[in-house]
Amino acid sequence: MANDKTPIVAALAAATCALLGSSLPDPVQAQEEPKWDFNTALLYYGEDNDRVQDLSLNILARRNFVDDRFLTAGLTVDALTGASPNGALPQSVAQTFTQPSGGRTYTISPEEIPTDDTFRDSRVAVNVNWQQPLGRLYQLNVGASASAEYDYVHTGLNARISRDFNQKNTTLSAGLALARDTLDPVGGVPLALTPMRLADRGDDDDDEGGGGMSANGWSSKESKDVLDVVFGLTQVVSRNFLFQANYSFSDASGYLNDPYKILSVVDGVTGDAVPLVPDPVFDGPSHLYLYEHRPDERVKHSLYLQGKYNMAGKVLDLSYRYMSDDWEIDSHTLEARYRWPVGRSSYLEPHLRYYTQTEASFYTPSIVDGAPLPGYASADYRLGNFDAFTVGLKYGWTTNSGNDASVRLELYQQLGDIPSQQLIGNQLGRDNYPDLNAIILQFGYRFGL
Amino acid sequence: MSKSVVVSLVCALMICGGCASMGVEPWERDVLARDEMQLTTDPVEAALDDHIYFSKEASSGGRGFGGGGCGCN
Amino acid sequence: MSATRGRHVEVTQASGYWVGRFAAMASPCEVLCEAPNRAQALALTKIAAAEAWRIEDRFSRYRAGNVIDRINTAAGAAVSVDAETAQLIDFSRTLYELSHGKFDVTSGVLRRVWVFDGSDNIPDAAAVQSVMPYVGWQRVSWQSPTLQMPAGMQIDLGGIGKEYAVDRAAELLRQASDLSCLVNLGGDLVVTRQPRFRDCWSVGIESTAAQVSLPASLLKLKVGALATSGDARRYLLKGKRRYSHILDPKTGWPVPNAPRSVTVAADTCTQAGMLSTLAMLEGDAAEAFLAAQGVQYWCDRGSEFVLDV
Numbered sequence: 001m002a003n004d005k006t007p008i009v010a011a012l013a014a015a016t017c018a019l020l021g022s023s024l025p026d027p028v029q030a031q032e033e034p035k036w037d038f039n040t041a042l043l044y045y046g047e048d049n050d051r052v053q054d055l056s057l058n059i060l061a062r063r064n065f066v067d068d069r070f071l072t073a074g075l076t077v078d079a080l081t082g083a084s085p086n087g088a089l090p091q092s093v094a095q096t097f098t099q100p101s102g103g104r105t106y107t108i109s110p111e112e113i114p115t116d117d118t119f120r121d122s123r124v125a126v127n128v129n130w131q132q133p134l135g136r137l138y139q140l141n142v143g144a145s146a147s148a149e150y151d152y153v154h155t156g157l158n159a160r161i162s163r164d165f166n167q168k169n170t171t172l173s174a175g176l177a178l179a180r181d182t183l184d185p186v187g188g189v190p191l192a193l194t195p196m197r198l199a200d201r202g203d204d205d206d207d208e209g210g211g212g213m214s215a216n217g218w219s220s221k222e223s224k225d226v227l228d229v230v231f232g233l234t235q236v237v238s239r240n241f242l243f244q245a246n247y248s249f250s251d252a253s254g255y256l257n258d259p260y261k262i263l264s265v266v267d268g269v270t271g272d273a274v275p276l277v278p279d280p281v282f283d284g285p286s287h288l289y290l291y292e293h294r295p296d297e298r299v300k301h302s303l304y305l306q307g308k309y310n311m312a313g314k315v316l317d318l319s320y321r322y323m324s325d326d327w328e329i330d331s332h333t334l335e336a337r338y339r340w341p342v343g344r345s346s347y348l349e350p351h352l353r354y355y356t357q358t359e360a361s362f363y364t365p366s367i368v369d370g371a372p373l374p375g376y377a378s379a380d381y382r383l384g385n386f387d388a389f390t391v392g393l394k395y396g397w398t399t400n401s402g403n404d405a406s407v408r409l410e411l412y413q414q415l416g417d418i419p420s421q422q423l424i425g426n427q428l429g430r431d432n433y434p435d436l437n438a439i440i441l442q443f444g445y446r447f448g449l
Numbered sequence: 450m451s452k453s454v455v456v457s458l459v460c461a462l463m464i465c466g467g468c469a470s471m472g473v474e475p476w477e478r479d480v481l482a483r484d485e486m487q488l489t490t491d492p493v494e495a496a497l498d499d500h501i502y503f504s505k506e507a508s509s510g511g512r513g514f515g516g517g518g519c520g521c522n
Numbered sequence: 523m524s525a526t527r528g529r530h531v532e533v534t535q536a537s538g539y540w541v542g543r544f545a546a547m548a549s550p551c552e553v554l555c556e557a558p559n560r561a562q563a564l565a566l567t568k569i570a571a572a573e574a575w576r577i578e579d580r581f582s583r584y585r586a587g588n589v590i591d592r593i594n595t596a597a598g599a600a601v602s603v604d605a606e607t608a609q610l611i612d613f614s615r616t617l618y619e620l621s622h623g624k625f626d627v628t629s630g631v632l633r634r635v636w637v638f639d640g641s642d643n644i645p646d647a648a649a650v651q652s653v654m655p656y657v658g659w660q661r662v663s664w665q666s667p668t669l670q671m672p673a674g675m676q677i678d679l680g681g682i683g684k685e686y687a688v689d690r691a692a693e694l695l696r697q698a699s700d701l702s703c704l705v706n707l708g709g710d711l712v713v714t715r716q717p718r719f720r721d722c723w724s725v726g727i728e729s730t731a732a733q734v735s736l737p738a739s740l741l742k743l744k745v746g747a748l749a750t751s752g753d754a755r756r757y758l759l760k761g762k763r764r765y766s767h768i769l770d771p772k773t774g775w776p777v778p779n780a781p782r783s784v785t786v787a788a789d790t791c792t793q794a795g796m797l798s799t800l801a802m803l804e805g806d807a808a809e810a811f812l813a814a815q816g817v818q819y820w821c822d823r824g825s826e827f828v829l830d831v
Contacts, residue, residue: 008620008800009793009815015616016792019609020689025696025714028746030787030818033724035740041493045501060493064740074496123519136536152520168538169472177514185520228514234488237471239480244488248510258520304511308486315485321511331508339485347485357507382507408494414505440501444493474558478538478719 034448037062041444048437051115052082069132076125076147083117085434087261087379088289089366089427090114091273096286098199100260102187105199105283113434116260123149137164141175153182160230169236177228185259188218192293193373196262198284224254243307250300262289263379266366271425274369290367292378294360300325315339329383331357346397351410353390359383365418365432381434386416392440403447410440529575531567533560538720542567546574547582547684549708556701556717569698570691570705577687581610581679583630593669593677600663600670608667610679610686617682617796618659624803625796628671629771630678631656636776638767642760650774657771685749685795688712692747692791710749712791717744727785727820741787749794751802752783752822768802777805784808787818 017024038061045054056078063071086097096107099118108114125147134140141160147153160175183189190197232246264273265288273287302323309316317337324330335353342348360383362376392410399405416433423432473481480486489495495512503509504519531544540563542553553570557563583590589607603611617625631653635645655674662671671677684707692712695703702717704725713723722742727750741748751768758765758776766780784801788794797815801808812819 005814007814007816009797009817011616011620012793012796013789015613015620016689016790016796019613019686019792020693020790021609022693024789025692026716026745026789028787028789028818029716029722029744030746030748031722031742031744033740033742039491039493041497043497056497058493058497060496074493076496125519136534147519149520154519158514166472167474175514181520183520228510230510230514235471236473236481239473239477242481242486242488246511246513248514250510300508302508302511306488306512308488310480310483310486317490319512321508323508323511325507327507329507331506333508333511339490355502355506355508360507382505388506406491412501412505436505442494442497444491482720 033064035064036449037064037446038449039444039446041442043440043442045438045440047082049115050083050117051436052080052084052438055079070130072127072129072131072143074125074127076123078121078123078125080121080123083115084260085381086114086116087263087292087381088114088287089264089266089273089379089432090430091264091287092426094286095273096283097262097289098196098283098285100186102197103199105285107286111430113432115434121149121151123147125154134161138162139164145179151183151185153184155180156226158228162232171232171234173230173232173234175228175230175232177226177230179226179228180223181226181254182221182223183255183259184221188220189222189255189259190291191217192257193290193377196285196289196291198279198282200282200284222255222259224252224256226250226252240310241307243305245306246302246304248300248302248304250302251297252300253297256294256296256298257292258294258378258380259291261292261378261380263292263364263377264289264366265369266424266427268368268370269425271366271423271427273366288369290377292380293376294362294378295327295376298325298327313341327383328361329357329359331355346395349394349396349408351390351392351394351408353388353392355388355390357386359385365422365427366424368424381414381416384416384418384433386414386433388412388414396444401447403445405446406442406444408440408442408444412436412438412440529571531564531571533564533567535560542570544571544574546571546707547578547687549684551707552704553695554704554706554723555695555699556703556719557699562699562701566695566699566701566703569694570703573691573694574687574707577683577690581607581683583676583678583680590677590679593671594675596670598670598673600668603667603669605667610682611664611669611677612666613792614677614679614682615659615664617800621800621803623659623772624770625681625800626657626659626771627677627679627681628659628662628675629657629769630680631674631676632769632771632774635774636758636767636769638758638765641758644758644760644765654774657774681799682792682795684708685710685791688747688749688791704743710747710791710795712747713743713745715745743787746787746789747791747794748785748787749791749798750783750785751795751798752781766802770803777803779806780804781808781821781823783822784812785820785822786812 041058043056058076060074090111090113092110094107094110095114096105098105127143127145129141129143131141139162143158145156156177156179158177160173162171162173164171229249230246232244234244236242266273275287276285300323302321304321306319319335321333333355337349337351339347339349362378363383364377365379367377390410390412392408394406394408396406414436416435418433528545531542533540533542539554540557542563544551551574553567555563555566579585580588581590585591589603593601614627635649635653637643688705688707688710691705692714696714702715704711704713704723722744725741725743725748757767765776768777768780770777780802784798786794786798797817801812804811809821
């Protein structure tokens with residue numbers, strides 16, 4: 001008889017063969033499914049001319065439960081530095097501005113587009129989502145999100161329900177998201193269309209005692225509410241082709257200004273910024289600048305179409321988005337990705353994106369001195385006319401341990417265009433729009449546990 | 450603006466009307482089941498892109514909810 | 523006793539496959555298949571259900587008049603059995619030898635004194651000793667196809683029957699169809715062929731530790747079998763000591779330190795089931811035994827969870 005420790009598998013297989021009276025079927029192929037799926041990425045986003053740099057760490061964890069139920073939890077940590085255009089126009093002379101904190105001033109050389117480089121921030125964002133089927137045809141998704149920066153807090157809830165039709169070839173979905181965002185800007189919330197203040201605080205400390213309204217009528221906190229509604233259709237067309245179409249409605253209300261953005265007040269003939277007589281006591285702005293003012297409501301509609309087509313293993317992903325809002329911004333976005341397998345376990349994916357938008361009705365590069373103040377005005381370049389292009393390449397591969405790794409490099413460029421009829425006198429000869437060049441470098445790693 | 454919305458909705462309805470005749474049998478889903486054929490292949494990359502473009506452009510969302518939740522500069 | 527009451531199958535559609543359900547061997551059973559329509563799914567489910575019911579009728583020790591009943595009521599007389607029964611008895615004798623007497627189809631009489639109902643009713647040693655003379659394959663004379671054993675002894679093929687039924691049903695489904703089917707009789711299951719329109723069948727292994735219905739693991743099964751031994755609800759608790767329902771036929775007492783459950787993956791359900799049962803009988807050494815066999819297993823000892831691939 002066999003020793004106590006001798007494996008019995010071979011003898012058992014022979015006995016089983018005899019019992020079942022047939023040759024044994026195919027060898028078992030079982031693999032434990034990871035309970036957790038981690039999708040991680042490290043992203044560097046860097047703009048030229050010492051503008052915004054962002055280092056972002058992302059973890060998205062997904063827990064598998066039986067019966068197609070999933071829990072997803074995400075964490076994003078951003079570290080941001082760099083300068084951002086403050087909205088003022090470049091001038092032939094140096095310009096001095098008060099920092100948002102009200103503590104100090106900064107000076108911009110002649111002919112340079114003014115940027116505020118006191119911008120430093122870190123951001124932490126979290127989200128959780130639960131997904132589960134409801135019966136055989138419905139699927140429910142509920143989630144919550146929150147993020148915090150030192151001057152901004154976001155909280156949101158969302159829910160989405162979808163129903164399958166036509167043997168799961170057609171899926172209709174409806175979703176609702178609610179968000180409440182609170183701004184607590186450094187140095188308080190400026191009063192719209194009032195002059196940039198003096199650097200009268202003597203320090204950079206942004207601790208605001210008490211809160212509420214300060215003596216100059218500034219408040220310390222503002223908020224906005226955002227409602228998003230999405231209706232979606234996903235359709236499988238053939239074995240190799242599917243598409244989706246989404247209609248989204250978004251209503252933002254509350255404080256929609258950017259508290260750090262200003263406009264130059266200019267002479268109606270020369271187009272030059274109106275200089276100020278220096279204050280005898282405090283440092284302050286060299287010219288007259290007004291804080292911007294946007295409407296307190298914005299309604300957006302958008303249509304998004306995406307198609308995926310598989311051509312013998314190569315996958316073409318095309319999408320188009322049209323957006324229109326009641327600030328009279330219209331935008332079109334076209335995006336294409338082409339996934340190209342290289343060998344057995346890697347791929348290359350070129351990416352092209354084109355974006356174009358029209359300016360907001362209240363977008364203006366400057367405000368004319370002496371003319372009646374407009375109801376709303378902003379010189380934020382993001383509300384102007386511009387085109388943007390992204391060109392990128394991603395390389396993805398499966399590691400020896402069976403996990404997915406990827407690296408992508410993309411170049412993003414914004415080319416703005418301020419219509420000449422909006423420019424006055426000396427402005428016409430200058431480059432007023434803060435064109436943007438940025439690189440995006442991302443490493444991704446996906447693994448199961 | 451409201452006109453464009455109407456056009457969008459009509460388009461969506463027309464697309465939907467043709468749906469019933471499209472599609473595949475369950476056993477023809479081999480290609481569609483692959484990772485690279487999912488509408489969002491990489492959710493992290495998609496979220497990062499949404500965030501970048503949200504903070505640099507006037508439009509956001511479309512694929513899903515509007516994104517955002519930052520006082521981005 | 524109305525053995526055949528409740529014998530019907532029902533078929534429902536799930537996401538991308540069909541599910542046929544029926545009850546057999548006191549367990550919920552199902553056939554998952556990639557059938558293109560309800561009629562095919564129903565036909566395949568009926569094949570599996572018919573085979574499960576046939577084996578239940580033939581080999582259940584609760585069915586009056588079947589071969590097991592004839593053996594157990596022979597009162598010492600020799601009984602001649604048919605070929606299929608002879609193969610099962612041959613197989614159980616091999617298992618008895620391979621397990622050095624720990625797997626024994628005559629140990630069923632121990633349940634006269636051991637009732638695993640979650641209570642603290644531990645039988646006294648004298649009661650256990652009183653049934654031990656009726657336990658032990660070495661007392662049985664088996665010369666295929668004739669079996670003879672002392673009066674008062676019984677055999678019970680329940681430890682093999684379910685896994686055997688899964689393998690038999692799977693073989694019939696393989697002969698009947700090219701479609702991938704998953705036959706599941708109360709947690710012991712076989713995937714007949716590699717699925718075509720999905721990567722694999724997903725199977726959850728339940729943990730006895732968690733009260734909620736969280737699976738301890740999710741398995742992707744392309745082809746092959748899984749069987750589980752052990753049952754979280756069948757035990758006795760006295761003081762702080764937990765008595766598992768795995769009885770050692772050599773002592774008449776529960777195997778000490780047996781895992782709460784053991785799941786094994788193998789080519790056939792019979793192999794998987796025997797390995798998981800023998801592992802339970804090894805008690806403390808369950809993991810070492812399974813590791814030596816070189817199979818994939820999931821061993822649940824309550825709090826800890828040992829995985830080997």
